[in-house]
Amino acid sequence: MRSRVLGARTDRAVSPVVGAVLLFALAIALLAIVQTAVVPSLNAQAEFQHHERVQVDVVALDGATDRVVASGIGESVPVEAGLRYPPRMFFVNPPPVTGTVRTTEPEPLAIANASADGAAGAYWNGTTRTFDTRSLVTMAEYHEHTAGATVYDSWSVSNRLTNDTVVVSGDSVVDGRRVTLTTLDGDLYRTSTTTETLDLVPTSAPARTVTVRATDGPITLTLPTELTETQWTTLMDDEIDRTGDRTNDRYVSEVTCDRSPPDPCGQVTITLEDGARYELQLGAVAVGGNGTHATPTYAVDIAGDETSVSENGTRKLVVETRDQFDNPVSGVETTATLDGPGRLRTLESATGADGRAALVYEAPENVAATTDVSATVGFGERPRERVTFDLRVLDLDGSGQRSPTATITAVDDRSAGNQDRYDVTADLADADGDLDRAVFELRTPDGTVLDDATTQIGGSSATVSETLRVTAVDRHDEYRIVVRAVDAAGHTAIDDRLVDGSG
Structure with a gap:
């Protein structure tokens, strides 16, 4: 009788152990299912x-x-x-x-x-x-x-x-x-x-x-x-x-x-x-x-080309060195030669961060007549590596043939929105009293004319104002404003100025 009671107690003690083993096996099976099915899916989502x-x-x-x-x-x-x-606990x-x-x-x-x-x-x-x-x-x-x-x-x-x-x-x-x-x-x-x-x-x-x-x-x-x-x-x-x-x-x-x-x-x-x-x-x-x-590929004239200078006067000349992408190159050594009277004085022989170098043309104290000179500036020998500045030295004291003069006195930037606009004023004079017209041009730095205006004038002096403008895709980061005074005989004087744009 006593032995039967002990056997029953032993059976009851085994049951919790078997349950624990079954639960552990179930947990392992669930972990295996999650490892093989769920974890790859979560990783695929993380990868996506x-x-x-x-x-x-x-x-x-x-x-x-x-x-x-x-x-x-x-x-x-x-x-x-x-x-x-x-990291995922219990998973690999x-x-x-x-x-x-x-x-x-x-x-x-x-x-x-x-x-x-x-x-x-x-x-x-x-x-x-x-x-x-x-x-x-x-x-x-x-x-x-x-x-x-x-x-x-x-x-x-x-x-x-x-x-x-x-x-x-x-x-x-x-x-x-x-x-x-x-x-x-x-x-x-x-x-x-x-x-x-x-x-x-x-x-x-x-x-x-x-x-x-x-x-x-x-x-x-x-x-x-x-x-x-x-x-x-x-x-x-x-x-x-x-x-x-x-x-x-x-x-x-x-x-x-x-x-x-x-x-x-x-x-x-x-x-x-x-x-x-x-x-x-x-x-x-x-x-x-x-x-x-x-690398430096070609040179362009930025300021000073096709301008006039009085005898004993000066004119600043600016050249820009560009690469094959049309962008400025710094640290390029430039040289210059002059064909005609006067002399060239270097301000910066090596191009700066903006790719530009500058020099000054100094006209002689006196010329017997209005005289054309040219300065060639660049960094190499190929034609595209050098640019020529054409200058006209004016005989102001009357010892020779007299030409008009042009001086830009004011540039008022009235740009707004998608339009770049400049109100330009210039003084024009001619000792012979036969002024004919004033020509205003808005150019890109490489010389393309974007807008122009012409005013008919006469007499020995005049002050003229004109508006130059560009819109939309024609806008640039920089422009060159050029004013030309022309007399009845066809003689020309030019002044120019660089201005910033919004392009």
């Missing part, structure tokens, strides 16, 4: 969100590149290359995701049939100009999420999958009559499981604008790209002129690809309409800080 953040970072890098080109000041931009999974994560940030091999970008007026025309003379550019590629080796590379190539940000490319954002290469192109440089290759900071270094900036027109056929822009013709047509949809209407502010006549759809273009060619002048703005940025800085 990481891929979205990478796209945001690359789009931000695109915006930073635009700022660097505009300002000439470098920036640092973070890009979340890799990913570390959040795979190793962190390794991401790669790299630049591609350089490919050519070409601008054909573009010509400029003035000194810039020695470089932009219709010859095809070619520039190397790269793309920036970011790619993460995800464990669960399927995603391709995020690619930035200065005119678009895209996701490239095995058999497809999706455009994330696109920059407007052509906006009305403004053409903007930035090349990427730098030999970069980094791998990381965290965030990489990329230095953007300006190698040609701040960007200047040059006015160009077509010669020997329309201007064409040929760019390397992995987008399709359909995607490019969508990006350029607001700029393509499908009707040939010259008044609709659309100036792209055609977008064509080297390869037929649905294959990526390889190279896309954007053809601009004939008969218009375009504002061309180029720049270059190195990613990672190890790019090649642009």
Whole structure:
């Protein structure tokens, strides 16, 4: 009887142990299910969100590149290359995701049939100009999420999958009559499981604008790209002129690809309409800080050309050295020669941060008659590397043939909104009393006339005021105001002044 009671008690003691074992086994099974099914799903979500953040970072890098080109000041931009999974108690994560940030091999970008007026025309003379550019590629080796590379190539940000490319954002290469192109440089290759900071270094900036027109056929822009013709047509949809209407502010006549759809273009060619002048703005940025800085390519006269100076007077001459992207180059040594009487005095022989060097022409104490002289300034021997300043020395004491004089006395900047406007006043005189007209011009620094006004005058002296203005895409960062006094015999005197613009 007693033994039976003890057996019952033993059975009751075993039951809790068996229950605990069953609960532990169930917990292990649940953990295994979560580890094999739920954790991968959570990691896939984390990877997807990481891929979205990478796209945001690359789009931000695109915006930073635009700022660097505009300002000439470098920036640092973070890009979340890799990913570390959040810790999960009792569960095992795979190793962190390794991401790669790299630049591609350089490919050519070409601008054909573009010509400029003035000194810039020695470089932009219709010859095809070619520039190397790269793309920036970011790619993460995800464990669960399927995603391709995020690619930035200065005119678009895209996701490239095995058999497809999706455009994330696109920059407007052509906006009305403004053409903007930035090349990427730098030999970069980094791998990381965290965030990489990329230095953007300006190698040609701040960007200047040059006015160009077509010669020997329309201007064409040929760019390397992995987008399709359909995607490019969508990006350029607001700029393509499908009707040939010259008044609709659309100036792209055609977008064509080297390869037929649905294959990526390889190279896309954007053809601009004939008969218009375009504002061309180029720049270059190195990613990672190890790019090649642009080199001096051509020189332009900024102030002093086609002006007059009285005998025993002086005139300041300013030359600017530019690279192949039309932007200023500092530290370039310049030399000068003079053809005619007088002498040249150097103020700065090496170009400054604005790419400019200055010298002063000193006229002789007396000339027997109004005399033309020329000063040639530059940094090399090729024609495009030197500019000539044509000057007229006026015989004011009457010992020879007398010419008029022109002096700008006031420039009132009344710019507002999308219009740059200047009210210009000048004093004009002629000892012979046969003043004929006053001509006012608003020019770009490279000599293109943007606006002009002519006033008929007479007698021996006059004070004349005119308004010069430009709007929208014709605006520039700087202008040269030129006033010419012309007498009845055709003799001319010129004065000029540099003013800031809002372009």
